[in-house]
Amino acid sequence: PPDLSEVAGQGEARLALEIAAAGGHHLMMVGPPGSGKTMLAERLPGLLPPLSDDEALEVTAIHSLDHVRRGVNGLIRRPPYERPHHSASTASIIGGGTGIPRPGAASRAHRGVLFLDEAPEFDKRVLDALRQPLESGELVLHRSAGTAAYPARFQLVLAANPCPCGKAAGKGISCECTPMARRRYFGRLSGPLLDRVDIQLQVNRVQLAQLSDSEPREGTVQVAARVQVARDTARERLRPFGLVHNADLTGRILRGPLRLPPADTALLDRAMGLGSLTARGYDRVLRLAWTVADLRGRDRPGAEDVGLALTLRQRGEGQ
Structure with a gap:
């Protein structure tokens, strides 16, 4: 699994990741492409404690219903990690399908991490639909063939560029986005959704000196x-x-x-x-x-x- 010792520099972001893991806090990272947002998000599940017996049963039961992926072998003991693409439909993230609705990425991330990379690029309906599980820890899906309720108590991690072109970091002299374009970009992340995100952090690109630093890093x-x-x-x-x-x-x-x-x-x-x-x-x-x-x-x-x-x-x- 990805190890935190592989992350060079980013002292504040590493600390934010540790605090998010310790307190169960949702996290948003804003920074230019290549600043390590995805690398950091991938290491959050490894910081979370192993699942208890009851939690492992819950998570394994959810994943056993996923007809797209391979069958589950034994109890899942590690917190899951889900990273849907920003083009994903509401059904694939929230759940759905023909017949009895099946769990989506939000439920498969139960007791683990749901990472939305390039979060402002997601359909606003998808982002708004996440408000229900963030409030209640559960997703109730109504379809013609019946109703299904799945647990969805996950840690949400959002990543976003500083602007649509991603060049507004630092002095932002190479960014050509208008103020209106920037407001529209972040406006897709509704206030009620961000209300649940305790940590909202700026992440900058790693400097050359930090990359070449030979000091051992905590794993x-x-x-x-x-x-x-x-x-x-x-x-x-x-x-x-x-x-x-x-x-x-x-x-x-x-x-x-x-x-x-x-x-x-x-x-x-x-x-x-x-x-x-x-x-x-x-x-x-x-x-x-x-x-x-x-x-x-x-x-x-x-x-x-x-x-x-x-x-x-x-x-x-x-x-």
Whole structure:
């Protein structure tokens, strides 16, 4: 399987990937072609813990219904990874077909990762259809031959170019896209969909010095071990609320039982007061801050953890 040690440079993106894995957060990466977005996404499943017995049964049952692929041999123990092409139909991603509807890529990604490369190129109906499983973790398909409900609790990873031509990175002097074209490009990603994506990150091209760096890089095994510890910590803390991941935390809990002291949220309070952060954005940053604290072995986030969480929403400002 792809190993994280193969990713040169991209320190911030690697950290974002680790935080996404530890907290169950959805992730969007925006950067020019060749910046490593796909390479990073392919390594997320390896950072996730192995499936439990119950989870393995769920995933194996779904994949056994896929009549296009080969039969399943034994229990699937690793989180699945699905990467549909941007030309894929709604039925192939959400599910459908003749007779009783069969699971699509979203259900096959249950307990794993659904990666949409060049996300703004997907049909808007496909993107909007993903809102149902992101909210409920389930897809209900109605067809003339009957109705089928399939689980679809996945981590969503979106990748996009900075503009339609992909050349707007850095100073963007070679980009010829008009402001209207750029707005139209990102406008295909609806607000309700992005509302569920906690981490929205800019990814830049790797520099030559980073490629030739001979320093050893952490691999998947080392990072996955930290992710497992952080997940165990979060599970214990969230058990009274009936939750598993920090990504599932609600504003009511974040501003109630898990409320942080004003000194630790001063940066967020100031951003909200200036209008650069909405209430939804405020909560998303706090969810990330709890995951950062779990990875650092802290009982609760401090001001430093909150600051790091805020930087992981570089494209989410004002949302």
